[in-house]
Amino acid sequence: MLEALRPIREDEATAMIESLFNDCTDPENKGKPLNIRGYAGIMSFNNITRLTFGKRFINLKGELDTVGTELKGVLSSRKAKINNASILIEYLPWLQWLLSPLDKKDREEAAMLNARLDQFIREIIEEHAKAKSINIGGAKQHFVDALLTLKDEYDLCEDTMFGLLWDMIVAGVDTVAISVEWALAEMIRNPRVQKKAQEELDQVIGSERIMTEEDFSNLPYLKAIAKESFRLHPPTPLMLPHKARANVKIGGYDIPKGSIVHINAWALGHDPNVWGDDVDVFRPERFFDEDIDMKGHDFRLLPFGAGRRICPGAQVGINLVTSTLGHLLHHFEWKPPNGVKIEEIDMRESPGTVTYMKTPLQAVINPRLPATLYKRVPVDM
């Protein structure tokens, strides 16, 4: 599993905290809501690019730098095309003829984007291979270095390495950012839960230091909040498509060999037969009544899937979401925009392979710790 590669460090979350602090204390923004998605996206993108190939793309103001903006833009348009075209065709193959002109244009554009991404990743692999051969900077433990170490043993060709690296980025960036946004929306809608989480953070960490990953074991309520949010808002509600390799019978249904099967993680988390009458209520305490596993061992809760295709970044994802959420709740008080009632927050989903909130979350935030704790932690690549 990926968590063995390197520990999560606090720097991306603290860079996000610093940006949020600067923006919410800017007199021009007084009382104005901030769009949280932008901040969470930068945090998540840099966390995953650092984990994968030891690079971050952020300037001193906490914004994406030029290369990062280009790269993120290319990734989003590539993903949008995959989402739009292939999902439709998978379910409505007879529509293929109708889509073909658009499809051709899309294909050409996708080929161009792929070439741009491949060039980018080629340079990164070369850089790491060179550093490895002359041992610059000691043994770095990024995903690309692990691949280089295993390259000969597993006969990994360039295409396979490119694919694995991009899979990590595509699968890791949106899922983490989406999860943080949904969880914060629930914190704003549920002031009782927000207050209880902040009381726990204040008791365990106090107001003279920031949270670290070592604190997790003393923050059961924070962990239960992350879990409850994954239950109600799994960022990949239908997981990824699976193909039956043989005729099988599951739950009384015949699944013929070759069928494409989606598992509905969203429906599992919303089943009143499992979760009771308050299935739609955000109530982290339910996991104190019964501690249900969410890493593939208990089929009542499967935000990361299960079995051989389970998300390989599950623990990294859980830690990133929990850590970001912990910092955000410790550092700020969260409220809806002035004049908006909590029940008016738009909790509709934007459908797709990953489900963002349909309306990006707007929040008014207020610092709750001494100003000295809002400085980013220096980067250790």
Ligand code: HEM
């Ligand atoms: C909150 C965070 C995340 C959630 C909820 C999540 C969820 C999932 C799910 C449901 C799948 C498909 C499982 C299946 O269809 O059986 C998946 C696949 C995958 N995830 Fe994640 N993920 C998260 C974060 C990450 C991160 C941080 C990384 C990498 C650093 C990552 C890498 C991958 C990869 C590479 C796959 C494809 C595995 C395959 O095709 O076999 N994920 N994830």
